[in-house]
Amino acid sequence: MEKTDAIDGKVDEASSREGSVCGYDSLHHLLSANLKPHLFQEVSRILLGLNCGKALETISLPESAKALSSGHDFDLQAYCFLADKELLREPRIVRVGLIQNSIALPTTAHFLDQKRAIFEKVKPMIDAAGASGVNVLCLQEAWTMPFAFCTREKRWCEFAEPVDGESTRFIQDLARKYNMVIISPILERDVNHGDTIWNTAVIIGNNGNIIGKHRKNHIPRVGDFNESTYYMEGNTGHPVFETAYGKIAVNICYGRHHPLNWLAFGLNGAEIVFNPSATVGELSEPMWPIEARNAAIANSYFVGSINRVGTEVFPNPFTSGDGKPAHADFGHFYGSSHVSAPDASCTPSLSRHRDGLLISDMDLNLCRQLKDKWGFRMTARYDLYADLLARYVKPDFEPQVISDPLLHKKSP
Numbered sequence: 001m002e003k004t005d006a007i008d009g010k011v012d013e014a015s016s017r018e019g020s021v022c023g024y025d026s027l028h029h030l031l032s033a034n035l036k037p038h039l040f041q042e043v044s045r046i047l048l049g050l051n052c053g054k055a056l057e058t059i060s061l062p063e064s065a066k067a068l069s070s071g072h073d074f075d076l077q078a079y080c081f082l083a084d085k086e087l088l089r090e091p092r093i094v095r096v097g098l099i100q101n102s103i104a105l106p107t108t109a110h111f112l113d114q115k116r117a118i119f120e121k122v123k124p125m126i127d128a129a130g131a132s133g134v135n136v137l138c139l140q141e142a143w144t145m146p147f148a149f150c151t152r153e154k155r156w157c158e159f160a161e162p163v164d165g166e167s168t169r170f171i172q173d174l175a176r177k178y179n180m181v182i183i184s185p186i187l188e189r190d191v192n193h194g195d196t197i198w199n200t201a202v203i204i205g206n207n208g209n210i211i212g213k214h215r216k217n218h219i220p221r222v223g224d225f226n227e228s229t230y231y232m233e234g235n236t237g238h239p240v241f242e243t244a245y246g247k248i249a250v251n252i253c254y255g256r257h258h259p260l261n262w263l264a265f266g267l268n269g270a271e272i273v274f275n276p277s278a279t280v281g282e283l284s285e286p287m288w289p290i291e292a293r294n295a296a297i298a299n300s301y302f303v304g305s306i307n308r309v310g311t312e313v314f315p316n317p318f319t320s321g322d323g324k325p326a327h328a329d330f331g332h333f334y335g336s337s338h339v340s341a342p343d344a345s346c347t348p349s350l351s352r353h354r355d356g357l358l359i360s361d362m363d364l365n366l367c368r369q370l371k372d373k374w375g376f377r378m379t380a381r382y383d384l385y386a387d388l389l390a391r392y393v394k395p396d397f398e399p400q401v402i403s404d405p406l407l408h409k410k411s412p
């Protein structure tokens with residue numbers, strides 16, 4: 001990714017590796033370049049786990065996809081998750097793609113130009129996914145716009161579109177062309193409900209049809225993530241979309257910090273949950289590789305985690321009541337998109353500073369195999385927690401605390 005001085009649009013070549021991990025694309029690259037092969041193998045085993053007893057294998061992709069990746073300078077990686085062979089079920093292999101990207105023009109450009117430039121930037125990546133035979137593809141959170149919610153300025157609401165708006169039509173054509181399910185997370189304008197705004201993922205079927213939508217359940221109020229200025233908590237529950245390629249769901253960004261949110265998608269039968277995100281290094285990077293992976297393990301499904309890339313600079317400085325001096329950017333969106341599997345294995349991450357497409361083959365049979373192995377569903381004691389939660393949400397709830405009687409006894 002080239003660093004753009006977003007206000008005047010100049011590209012600073014010297015800083016083009018800004019956002020890298022000490023000059024490396026990712027932690028994985030740093031380790032691979034600096035550890036002896038046998039040490040790197042052992043570190044990878046512990047960091048990324050094993051799938052069917054082996055490190056994940058890479059998949060070879062068509063030359064046309066590779067040419068798009070080098071021609072348009074985006075990271076392209078591909079891995080394969082296996083499952084054990086079963087006697088009574090055929091493998092159910094799905095090819096999944098995740099796309100991460102920086103914005104294409106300075107935030108001062110005309111809004112229409114900004115949006116169209118992002119379309120142009122993302123299109124070759126979707127083409128590469130199509131050329132590679134991807135079945136289900138997910139884009140990043142609010143992919144049609146800069147992540148301007150830090151500013152609290154209402155003019156960015158102009159990027160909001162109805163579910164059947166311009167970006168959906170653009171994606172529908174590509175979904176049809178490549179016979180691909182595409183998840184398109186946008187800022188939604190609900191024209192039937194007083195022009196209200198939502199943070200929404202539109203699920204487009206492989207025939208180009210709109211299967212449905214899901215609205216972000218949990219809205220952050222942390223650091224510069226002033227999203228509650230723009231939209232409210234979603235009202236679509238925890239839908240699972242049954243597609244030609246499996247049962248999928250979308251847990252949008254900050255929802256990944258809520259284990260019950262992940263659980264609910266699992267209870268509704270999701271086999272792959274996508275987590276389109278926009279988050280910055282200073283706030284969440286140590287949490288990023290853990291939360292999605294934990295969700296995949298605990299809920300016996302695959303998770304596709306996607307994060308934006310780059311630093312987006314806004315025209316007017318802002319503060320967020322956290323004592324920091326006024327500033328004009330969120331910090332660095334660190335990319336690092338990856339896929340986690342129910343058996344605790346995980347792909348290496350895409351670049352921390354470049355656009356990228358991550359492709360993963362996954363045998364969905366692995367989900368049930370892990371349920372059978374670990375029995376998390378059977379041992380979950382949902383009734384215990386249903387009872388606790390039902391009592392907790394009542395105003396007269398009292399925590400179950402048993403105090404040491406000696407704690408409050410006066411010493412003689």
Ligand SMILES: NC(=O)NCCC(=O)O
Pocket residue numbers: 141220225252253254255277278279280283284
């Ligand atoms: N987009 C969004 O919800 N970001 C919140 C920050 C985080 O969850 O890391």
